[in-house]
Structures are given as C-alpha cells and as structure tokens.
Amino acid sequence: MQREQELAIGDALLERIQAGPPPATTRAASIDPSIYTDADRHRREVAAIAASPVAALASSELAEPGSFVTTTLVGTPIIITRDRDGVVHAMRNVCAHRGATVETRESGSARIFSCGFHAWSYELDGSLRSISDASLFSFGPCTTGLRPLRCEERHGIIWITPCADAVDESVADWLDQVDAFFDELGLSDMEHYASTTYELGCNWKLLTDGFLEVYHLKYLHRDSIAPYFPANTFLPRRFGPHFAGWLPKNRLVSNLTEEPRDDWKVLDRLTGAIVLVPGTIVQWQAGHIELFSLRPDPVDPSRSTARLTMMIPSARADETELWERNWERVCVTIPEEDFAAAVDVQRNIDAGMVDRLQIGNNEHALIEHIDAVTERANSTSGRD
Numbered sequence: 001m002q003r004e005q006e007l008a009i010g011d012a013l014l015e016r017i018q019a020g021p022p023p024a025t026t027r028a029a030s031i032d033p034s035i036y037t038d039a040d041r042h043r044r045e046v047a048a049i050a051a052s053p054v055a056a057l058a059s060s061e062l063a064e065p066g067s068f069v070t071t072t073l074v075g076t077p078i079i080i081t082r083d084r085d086g087v088v089h090a091m092r093n094v095c096a097h098r099g100a101t102v103e104t105r106e107s108g109s110a111r112i113f114s115c116g117f118h119a120w121s122y123e124l125d126g127s128l129r130s131i132s133d134a135s136l137f138s139f140g141p142c143t144t145g146l147r148p149l150r151c152e153e154r155h156g157i158i159w160i161t162p163c164a165d166a167v168d169e170s171v172a173d174w175l176d177q178v179d180a181f182f183d184e185l186g187l188s189d190m191e192h193y194a195s196t197t198y199e200l201g202c203n204w205k206l207l208t209d210g211f212l213e214v215y216h217l218k219y220l221h222r223d224s225i226a227p228y229f230p231a232n233t234f235l236p237r238r239f240g241p242h243f244a245g246w247l248p249k250n251r252l253v254s255n256l257t258e259e260p261r262d263d264w265k266v267l268d269r270l271t272g273a274i275v276l277v278p279g280t281i282v283q284w285q286a287g288h289i290e291l292f293s294l295r296p297d298p299v300d301p302s303r304s305t306a307r308l309t310m311m312i313p314s315a316r317a318d319e320t321e322l323w324e325r326n327w328e329r330v331c332v333t334i335p336e337e338d339f340a341a342a343v344d345v346q347r348n349i350d351a352g353m354v355d356r357l358q359i360g361n362n363e364h365a366l367i368e369h370i371d372a373v374t375e376r377a378n379s380t381s382g383r384d
C-alpha cells in the first residue's frame with residue numbers, strides 16, 4: 001500500500017516537473033493584517049485549537065508504566081501519565097479541592113499524585129484516591145478527581161484535547177483522509193529522537209504559512225536547503241479539511257525523469273508537509289518526521305509556542321550520525337529562517353506598517369488555510 005501511494009505521488013510529481021510550475025491564472029489577492037492581530041478572531045481560534053487533538057508528545061517520550069509529564073497546552077495545565085497497564089491518561093493539573101497545581105515536576109515516575117496544599121491524592125488516571133483528614137472535611141463521601149481530558153495514542157503520538165468540554169471527536173475522525181496516509185507512512189513505527197520548544201513573537205498562523213508555499217524557498221533558504229531542491233516545484237494537495245504539499249529534491253527529479261518507474265524512490269527523496277487544521281504540522285523528510293505543534297498564547301495573538309519533535313524509524317535508530325546531521329539541519333533551517341521571517345512580519349504588522357498582505361496565485365494555499373481555520377473555529381463555537 002505504501003508503495004502504491006509512493007508511486008502515485010511520483011506520477012503526479014513527474015507530471016508537475018514536465019509541465020513546469022503553473023503560471024498564475026488569477027490576480028494576486030490581498031488579506032487584511034488583522035487576521036494576525038484581531039483579539040476576537042484569536043479567541044475563537046484558540047478555542048478551536050483547544051477543542052481539537054493537539055500533538056502533545058511522541059508516545060515513546062512516555063514509554064514506561066508509571067511515568068508522567070506535565071505541560072501546558074493553549075493555557076491548560078496538564079498531567080499526562082502512563083498507568084501500570086500501559087494506558088495513557090491526561091487530566092488538568094489543577095486540584096479538585098481548591099485549585100492548586102498538583103504536580104510541579106516536569107516529568108518523572110509516580111505511584112500517586114499528592115497536592116502540596118492539603119495533601120489530597122490522586123491515582124495515575126486522575127481519580128481521587130484519598131482526602132486527608134477525611135472525617136473532618138465532610139460528613140458524606142467526596143469523590144471528585146482531576147478533570148479528565150480526551151487523550152489518545154495514534155500514529156506514535158499522544159494527542160490531547162485541552163478543552164474538557166469539547167465534543168468527543170476521535171483522532172481518526174479529525175485526521176480524516178490523513179489517517180490512512182499516516183498509516184501508509186508508518187508513523188507508528190517511529191520513535192522520539194529529539195525535541196525543543198520555541199517561544200515566538202508572532203501569530204501561530206504565520207508559522208504555518210511557511211509550510212504552505214515554496215515561493216520563498218530559493219530566497220529565504222538560499223544558504224541552507226535551497227540548493228537541494230528545484231525552484232517552484234511543489235505539488236499542493238488537500239486531504240479533506242487538511243493540507244499537504246510534496247516538494248521533490250533534485251535527486252528525485254533525476255530519479256523520476258531518468259529511471260524506470262519500478263526504481264523510483266519517492267519517499268526517500270522528497271519533503272512532504274502535512275498541515276493539520278488547526279495547529280499541527282507533520283513534515284516528512286527523507287525518512288524521518290518533524291512534528292510541529294503550534295500553541296498560540298491564549299490571550300496575545302502576537303505570541304506563540306512551537307514545540308518541534310523529530311521522530312525517526314525505530315528500525316534505523318542506530319544510524320545516529322545521519323539523525324544528528326538531520327536534527328542540526330532542522331534546527332537551523334526552520335527556526336532561524338522560516339520562524340525568524342514570521343516574527344519579522346509580525347513586528348511590522350504590530351507597528352501598523354502593513355496595510356495589506358499580497359498573496360500570489362502561487363501562495364493561494366495560505367488563503368485556503370485561513371478559510372479552513374475560520375470554518376473550524378465557527379463549527380467549534382457553534383458547539384458551545
């Protein structure tokens with residue numbers, strides 16, 4: 001199945017390579033910069049992200065039974081645990097008694113969680129274990145535990161829905177057509193290699209925009225990755241509500257144009273960005289994946305956190321020199337070039353220096369993405 005999908009991508013890319021980049025058929029559009037600054041729009045987008053599966057961790061980051069990680073996802077403090085039976089749970093890291101933070105460590109292993117304020121304790125699944133001085137506290141039973149959050153392991157990733165009141169939507173349903181594609185790519189056979197977090201002075205959508213067009217590639221990335229790719233050769237795709245784009249490397253261009261179809265090695269020689277709406281990007285890169293989880297500041301539209309995780313095939317984990325080289329390259333190209341450009345644009349928008357942003361025919365996916373986010377935000381707020 002993976003091979004069929006691979007060859008189908010190869011066919012489509014070959015067609016695009018032979019035809020050349022399509023000339024513009026429409027005038028450039030323009031968008032209002034308030035898309036990146038408006039507080040009300042931002043509030044609805046944050047609500048949409050909080051009501052959707054967020055890529056919290058790679059499954060292998062929480063491998064051991066009894067282990068836990070604490071994090072904050074779009075303003076929600078969360079404990080993620082793997083219980084003794086290997087089942088993953090997520091719950092608000094907020095005590096059911098009077099609201100203190102229950103677990104203050106970033107990660108570790110635990111048998112129970114005990115709140116520092118009055119020592120109420122909780123099981124690894126968040127249920128209430130005991131109330132200290134219970135006979136003094138209440139005459140009748142008191143059973144409220146930590147507020148559970150929807151949590152699911154799928155494709156080697158722990159997905160958490162930070163909003164406790166969100167409708168019950170499975171990760172597979174949300175991924176839509178991408179679910180089968182992730183299966184074909186073998187994501188669940190991958191493990192955590194490295195991760196890092198960036199605090200950025202820009203709207204989360206500006207971080208997404210760099211994955212939706214390649215117009216910038218030969219200019220912004222001229223001293224890093226541009227030499228490995230042909231200019232303006234990009235095959236955009238829609239997967240239901242989500243976006244994807246395939247970008248061949250130079251050596252894939254020669255592979256497709258000069259060698260028989262049976263000898264094509266498409267997946268080893270392309271970059272594929274899958275932009276999930278809203279807030280997650282999975283970039284397939286020559287055998288590894290880069291997982292970007294974009295987490296807007298809950299209040300300030302001009303601030304975001306981006307968690308970058310690199311995952312590698314478990315069967316090839318010993319190729320450490322290759323993965324180290326790839327990790328170094330990822331850490332230079334995207335944060336120092338794409339993210340830096342996004343922060344620069346936001347600074348000019350915030351200073352009132354940008355009247356309109358002009359979006360070319362070759363960047364049209366940016367507008368489609370904004371529309372898809374708006375649709376998700378509207379349907380999320382419609383569920384409230």
Ligand code: FES
Pocket residue numbers: 095096097098099100115116117118119120
């Ligand atoms: S606030 Fe946690 S035990 Fe009182």
Ligand SMILES: [Fe+2]
Pocket residue numbers: 210211216217220221338
């Ligand atoms: Fe880029």
